[in-house]
Amino acid sequence: MQRAGVRPAEEPELRANRLALIIWPPTKWEDAALRGFVVVVAIALACYTWARWGDIQVDCGKELYVPSEILRGRLLYRDLWYPYGPLAPYLQAGILFLFGHSLNAFYFFGLSIAIGCALLLFQIGTMLEGRAAGLTAALALLVVAFGSDSRITSSPTLMQPLLVWL
16 A cells, blocks of 8 residues: 555666666767767768858857957956847857967857757757657757858857857
């Protein structure tokens, strides 16, 4: 007989399966291989579409100008007009400080954000519906991000929406 509010003792296999969902990094080789496949696809798409991201009508260089001015000592919101939150410009200023004033530093940062979001989407899809759904969601994000009309992730001036997602 079971008392109200008291769960019966779980079998050790069920308890181990629940813990396996929480353990990071993944312990299954199939998941590791699929994660590697997502990373390879992202790098291949980035190489194929390299430096053809963004839109001249939208991109005005604000995300390149503001971090360089922060490194020169100007303060956000007092010395510089900026309509968004402070995370992106200070993070981008840190990237400029570490890697120098180069557009490629922003490109690689955008690529790493795209890969991170795709892997996160793969993990969520795998937990909810299985590996096929997780892989499909991750690859769909990469195709949209690096597609022919790509304005989402890799452009250094349009990393702002992904930083908000994170």
